[in-house]
Amino acid sequence: MTDVEKMQDQAAVSKQHLKEAAEWYAALADETLAADIKQQWQRWISASSAHGEAWARIESVAKRFDQLRDDGTGTRAPASETLHSLQERRVTRRRTLKTMLVLAGIGSATWLSLSESPYLQMADYVSAKGEIKELALSDGSKAWLNTSSHMDVHYTTEQRLIHLLSGDIFIHTAADSNRPLIVETSHGRLRALGTRFSVAEEGDHTVLAVFEGRVEVDIGQGLNRIIDTGEQISFSKETWGVLRGADPARQAWVNHVLLANDIPLVDLLSQLERYRFGYIYVEPEVAQMRVMGSFPLDEPDVALEMLAASLDISIDKPIPWWVHIRSKNK
Incomplete structure (x- = not known):
């Protein structure tokens, strides 16, 4: 181990x-x-x-x-x-x-x-916890690193290669007919076909959401497919997930917004926890409350206050880095 x-x-x-x-x-x-x-x-x-x-x-x-x-x-x-x-x-x-x-x-x-391991800290581009970093790449493409993300960039005369080591990126590609833009994750290679898209490393799989253009995904062994505008898919080294509509939340974070569209409270808090130091504990009796709305990623504690104002929950902080969320009636 x-x-x-x-x-x-x-x-x-x-x-x-x-x-x-x-x-x-x-x-x-x-x-x-x-x-x-x-x-x-x-x-x-x-x-x-x-x-x-x-x-x-x-x-x-x-x-x-x-x-x-x-x-x-x-x-x-x-x-x-x-x-x-x-x-x-x-x-x-x-x-x-x-x-x-x-x-x-x-x-x-x-x-x-x-x-984090020294290997990750030596990446070409690194974002700190709670940071969303906007980057202008040498070919005119734009990239955004989500919180606690790491990527390497290797441009040659033949291709533009971005290696996502951890976390999430959003890319708006610049046109270059002579050099395809490739994004590599631990689960496959993605070839951009004039696009805006997000890529996230999520444990044992990668999630791709395409918001403009198309992306070709190759997971090896002859398993490849093209994902079109408005589509989202997860994949591992061996299998494909279910093709679904692109989740707007996978683009909203670029604008420092956590978007919740009728999702369980526990899922929203899991995302919010990525942007603040400490641990958020939510009691089971309120974990599945449905949440809708937009919340500021730059101010996660303000987001918590917004949740407390709109839901029947109480937010306690026994010490600053420990947040305990329970029912107001408990």
Whole structure:
């Protein structure tokens, strides 16, 4: 098992425990709660070694926040006060969360982008978490990198080759009859035929959505097909997914908009989570609520507030990087 796989496995079994530990941390910092809260917390810690491990991670994150505040005398306030003072001093949320997570070194799949392999970081073009980067390529084509994406570009006299290493790209190709524009992913090769299209690496498959022109897709072994304007398809190295209409959301992110067209809340939050540091936990009883609307990708916390205003949900933040979404009636 690779280091990344170990981290992903660790994250899968500890998210619930981390959620509980974060809530305990918030409870212990609240002086208005019952006096026996510390005894209840100690019983929770003693109940499982996994609880102790989760608490150690949360405590580590909080302690490292102490390093972000110094009053000039060499002393630092408790972590809970530090979190509050950071907000008062208007340190940006993105910068605060990034510093917190880098210092903590938490091994969660949600935050793997903080420890990306050197190979990815050496890509020709890289976008940070939460960043949407617009690029002007040397042939006149335009490309947009979605959040946490990586691509290489290799132009020769015979072809224009773009290698998508991870994440999503949107491309508006420039005409060049002598050099076809090829996009490679780990699942196949796409040949642009005068187009605007998006390509996304999504785990064990790639998703192509064509918004203008056509794209020829070759997954090897003589398996190739042409995808026309308004069509979308997923594919792996061996199989094709179902051909469907192009999802407008796969183009909307270029304009920094998260578009929801009657999708489950949990799916929208999964997308929104890609643009902010931290973890969003949604309770099962509200996970399948249907959502419609447009939400700002540049301000994911504003998007969360918009959701709270339009749906029967409550959004709690026990600590800044942990968001807990539940029913208002619970």
